[in-house]
Amino acid sequence: MTDNNGVSRRRFLRATGGAAAAAALAGCMGGDDGDGNGSGNGDQEPQKGGTYRKINSTITTFDPVAAGDTASGQVVQQLFDPLMNYPNGETEVESLLAAEVAENDDASQYTFTIKDAQFHNGDPVRAQDFVYSFERLAASPHSERAYFLLDSLGVTHETDGDGNYKPGTLGVEAEDEKTFVVNLERPFHASLQMLAYSSFAAVPEGIVGGIDEETNGDGDPSQQYKQFAQQEPIGSGPFVFDGWEKGTAADASRFEDYHGEAAYVDKVHWQVIEDDQAIYNYAMGKNVDTFPIPTPKYQQSKIKDDEKDEQGRTVGKYGPLENGEEVNYLKVPEVSTYYFAFNTAKVPKPVRQAVAYVTDQEQLANEVYKGRVEPGYHLTPPLVFPGEGEGYDSHIEEAYPYGKESQVDEAKRVMEEAGYGENNRISVTFTHYVSDTWKQIAQILQQQLRGAYIDLKIEQAEFATLLERGEKGNLQAYTLGWIADWPAPDNFLQLINPSNTYTGQTGVLTYTNWGREQETEASKAAAEAWKTISGNLEPTDEAQEKRNAAYKKMEEANWEDVVLVNTFHGATERFSYDYLHAPKFGAMGPSRQKYNRFWIEQDAQPDSTDAPPSGNNSSQ
Known part of the structure; x- marks a missing residue:
């Protein structure tokens, strides 16, 4: 992605002591019918309300075509929807904004029927929005994933004498408001999987103007672009952007008119902390609902009642923590x-x-x-x-x-x-x-x-x-x-x-x-x-x-x-307090998981602490 400092990023991972654990896993991750938090409360009726609070690394942008790191990506995942989706981060894709998917005989053309859905600003999601969004992915000066579209997926397009993409030549079209067609130069073995990536998400047509309007005369981001990428990102995901203090926190609220199942929680809060010790201290103060445990603080002997589920994930309890609590434990091997x-x-x-x-x-x-x-x-x-x-x-x-x-x-x-x-x-x-x-x-x-x-x-x-x-x-x-x-x-x-x-x-x-x-x-x-x-x-x-x-x-x-x-x-271990009910995630990782099925027992969640923790050194 590109931020105000012109820093380009990819889907890189920072491995902290609390973010990694791994095991061999045969086969693909499947679905999850229960709440998946290991609490034994899967038969409880979900409750609405509350704020899901979690820790994140440094966030730099909310523009789907510019977000390539997992920190920005996990927020983008909640604000924007693409055609396809890895449900709960599993490895098998399913439709999201696509109501129907059809392909021709050699899988070189895909035709998508768009669901009845709307953006956070009230506009309907149309095939024309996908044409605009894909063109931005191919040609925006802020795009970090153009090669996904042009090279890996191989959507038809023209290039100039230097091999650069010629804007406006992308092989996508809106046959009508509900029919979106994608033409490939050759079949690709992971087309639908690729289209589940958030860079392919729909944004409203014209949200940042034309491609040449995304930067000013000096090549810096235009005000219209910054408004969208950092102040008012508009997507069609289950949560609506509330605000962001760079290096400190970001917030989003439930989108009541979401095309899928509306979220149970009222809000999501991401607290930005980079330092392992500060993360742990913040979690011990019960300021977050899910968290990692840095390896220096981790004791394998504290894992209790653990067992493998049918997809190879370890589910159990962990504790006691330094604050005396016993929490839910989930370990998922990742790709x-x-x-x-x-x-x-x-x-x-x-x-x-x-x-x-x-x-x-x-x-x-x-x-x-x-x-x-x-x-x-x-x-x-x-x-x-x-x-x-x-x-x-x-x-x-x-x-x-x-x-x-x-x-x-x-x-x-x-x-x-x-x-x-x-x-x-x-x-x-x-x-x-x-x-x-x-x-x-x-x-x-x-x-x-x-x-x-x-x-x-x-x-x-x-x-x-x-x-x-x-x-x-x-x-x-x-x-x-x-x-x-x-x-x-x-x-x-x-x-x-x-x-x-x-x-x-x-x-x-x-x-x-x-x-x-x-x-x-x-x-x-x-x-x-x-x-x-x-x-x-x-x-x-x-x-x-x-x-x-x-x-x-x-x-x-x-x-x-x-x-x-x-x-x-690696894999990810999720430690969570017992009042949070969250579906298990799959091998594609928790950054691909949407939070609309997370719910909180309203009489059990402690009050949030608004002040950032001491030791937070994430400001840029």
Whole structure:
């Protein structure tokens, strides 16, 4: 997305100690008939009223085409609706604003019948609004997901001599007010899944004027655009925007005329806190209803009465907390991944290999994260890796070159072969976001790398600041994560398509500059594999087989050049007070969950605290 400072963002994840836990999961997440909070009160009649209060990271925009980070995205999810939806963050899509969906014989054209629905300003949702919204996604100077529409989904369009999209040529049309047609250049195996992403949400036609009216003469956001993106976002979701104090909080209220089931709660309040300790203190004061627990405060022995449900999610109780409460516990494996990354233009390959050799994913998962995460060796999570978990494990056994234990001697060897030694050491800056757990991981790496002639300088940066530095090419080594936009390997492996890694360019997904200054055999292999993936996107078994082989080649190319060191695959644990009744979420994560089915026992929720907690360091 782009905010007032021109900071571009993606669907990156910041992994705090309380945000991550993982386990292998076979199959897709299904529905949830009960309230899903583990309280045993699923037979209670839902009550209306109250405010659902939760914690968020730094929010930067409410424009669906500009929101690419999970913090902004979870608010956008409540304000705007697309054609399709991942219900409660499950991996199977269903219709949302689409009343009906039809496709032609080869799945290159989709025709959507639009529901009877209205925007928050009272205007009806029409096919023309989707034409306008898709054009903004393709051409807006603030769009962060144009490649989703033009490249991944492959909607027909024209380009100029430089390969740039020509505005007004998008292959979408409104046959009438209720019929919206999307034409694809070729069939895509995840078309409906892609259309569930919030960047494809409907906004009222003309809400920010024409594309050329979104910026002023200096290229800065126009006043009309800022009004929409930061002050008065208008969508058709279950909640209406109330207000926002940047770096502090955001609020929304129930949309009484929602086309689906109107929300039970009156309001939603997001308190912005980045610091793990401040998050925990705020939760212990009962200022929020759901919350994470940072790993330093987490004790596995406090999980009680836990059992796996039919979709593989762990449900139980946790406690007592420091405030004496026992709370509901939910752990859901996600289609997500976390990694160390390197700007290859600034960190030589032997140094990157040395980091891979000393990284002990099992140690980080079991000792630092106390068993809350699953060790990760691929960029692709086990749930969507070809062959699922079995294929994931067998590929590691066959091809992973760095072992499953820390190998300082091997790190030292590869550095000495490159000419490094005690009299020729190298200093590398490792930047992580605000997290005590990631700080501990960085310190482990720092200690181990000393013996391999690498002096690791550790820096901490707030999430938004880290992304800004990365886009400008001002990082050497850093930590990030990615949660699926659609549940398939290509959604993850696009991060290491070399042309998607060039800092300073529009659409950069990682800040690694892989092969930019000088192509390597591995970068060429990755680019060629991505070409194979892009050329075989049809929803057929033959195309799937070709993609599967190319997916593995990309993973192996990354192993060779060590652009990313994959560390673990995450999940989310939700801790919630007993008065809150919330459906369980699925493997696409809680940021894809709408809150209209959340409800609160009115005589049990404590009063909110309006003042921000001490230790909140999220202001930009």
